[in-house]
Amino acid sequence: MTDSLLKVKELGQMKIDQLQKELDEIAQEAESLNKIDAISNDKKIEELRGEILQIRSKLPKLKEEILRQEKLTSGLVEMGKPTKEQLEKLRERKKIFLLLTLVVLFISNIGFCGQKVFVLCYHSFLSNKRFPTDFSPEELRNHLVILKNNGFSVISVSDFINSKVTGNKNILITIDDGNESVFRIYNEILKPLDIKPLLAIYPAIISRKKYAMTWEQLKELSADGWEIASHGYFHEKLNQKFYDKSKARFLFEIEKSKKVLENKFQKPITIFVYPFGLRSPITIETLKNNGFKYAFTIDGGGISLPVSSADKLYEIPRYMMTQSNWKNNLEKVIKKANQ
Ligand SMILES: [Zn+2]
Numbered sequence: 001m002t003d004s005l006l007k008v009k010e011l012g013q014m015k016i017d018q019l020q021k022e023l024d025e026i027a028q029e030a031e032s033l034n035k036i037d038a039i040s041n042d043k044k045i046e047e048l049r050g051e052i053l054q055i056r057s058k059l060p061k062l063k064e065e066i067l068r069q070e071k072l073t074s075g076l077v078e079m080g081k082p083t084k085e086q087l088e089k090l091r092e093r094k095k096i097f098l099l100l101t102l103v104v105l106f107i108s109n110i111g112f113c114g115q116k117v118f119v120l121c122y123h124s125f126l127s128n129k130r131f132p133t134d135f136s137p138e139e140l141r142n143h144l145v146i147l148k149n150n151g152f153s154v155i156s157v158s159d160f161i162n163s164k165v166t167g168n169k170n171i172l173i174t175i176d177d178g179n180e181s182v183f184r185i186y187n188e189i190l191k192p193l194d195i196k197p198l199l200a201i202y203p204a205i206i207s208r209k210k211y212a213m214t215w216e217q218l219k220e221l222s223a224d225g226w227e228i229a230s231h232g233y234f235h236e237k238l239n240q241k242f243y244d245k246s247k248a249r250f251l252f253e254i255e256k257s258k259k260v261l262e263n264k265f266q267k268p269i270t271i272f273v274y275p276f277g278l279r280s281p282i283t284i285e286t287l288k289n290n291g292f293k294y295a296f297t298i299d300g301g302g303i304s305l306p307v308s309s310a311d312k313l314y315e316i317p318r319y320m321m322t323q324s325n326w327k328n329n330l331e332k333v334i335k336k337a338n339q
Pocket residue numbers: 176177231235275276
């Protein structure tokens with residue numbers, strides 16, 4: 001663009017030079033004719049006078065043409081200079097426009113379209129078909145492959161809490177009860193894939209039952225970024241019925257569990273996972289009073305982030321994965337994420 005402007009400027013200058021030359025010549029001729037004009041009484045002189053008038057009549061037009069060319073050239077020169085600046089301005093504007101577009105997209109993504117998270121609830125990986133909630137490590141791997149092939153990312157609890165997720169295809173894996181098989185699939189499957197699930201632990205069985213993990217194993221998982229949630233102390237049904245039956249035992253489930261876990265992991269425990277998914281308003285109230293900020297159910301469904309009301313964080317839905325419904329659950333998740 002700048003090159004072509006310079007060429008036009010050059011052509012304009014040439015035209016000005018040419019016209020200036022023509023004007024000089026005419027002026028010279030006119031001057032000589034004027035001198036002749038001084039001499040009268042000659043037919044020739046009359047003819048010359050006619051010529052002079054003709055040439056003089058041409059002058060304003062030529063002057064006009066010169067001025068026009070000059071204007072055009074200087075205009076182009078003027079245009080040429082700001083063009084660079086204008087280009088800069090355009091680039092700046094383009095940048096700002098792109099930035100604004102991104103901001104608008106970002107805001108619409110978080111504010112209107114929302115990000116969605118789907119939480120899956122697993123229990124054990126013993127390859128034992130007698131337990132409806134049990135899967136083989138290969139089956140778990142297959143679920144992860146299906147999700148990955150459908151564009152899902154596996155997120156961590158911290159991603160969830162901080163809304164560090166994009167789009168609708170986010171999966172949070174939670175594993176309840178602290179079964180010993182969890183530690184095996186950690187090494188075999190989850191660690192290589194950098195997947196950090198949320199573990200729901202009830203302290204009564206840890207390091208006490210053969211089928212449960214040890215505190216040492218849990219500490220290793222915690223150190224590797226797995227989040228620990230309280231799952232009660234004895235895995236009681238924490239609803240109004242249980243509260244009415246024994247307020248002390250009800251409170252023990254929530255308070256003691258939190259205390260033990262915080263002591264073992266040396267960090268605040270702010271997430272609760274309802275045993276059997278059961279809860280009542282008194283359960284949520286007690287959780288709030290004890291500094292819990294999030295609680296997971298097994299109601300099924302996705303959760304949109306950021307949540308519209310803090311209360312929703314005490315009933316975060318999860319899909320409970322069983323041998324009979326895992327396929328149906330994954331289909332639901334995929335369908336909902338594509339809506
Ligand atoms: Zn449980």
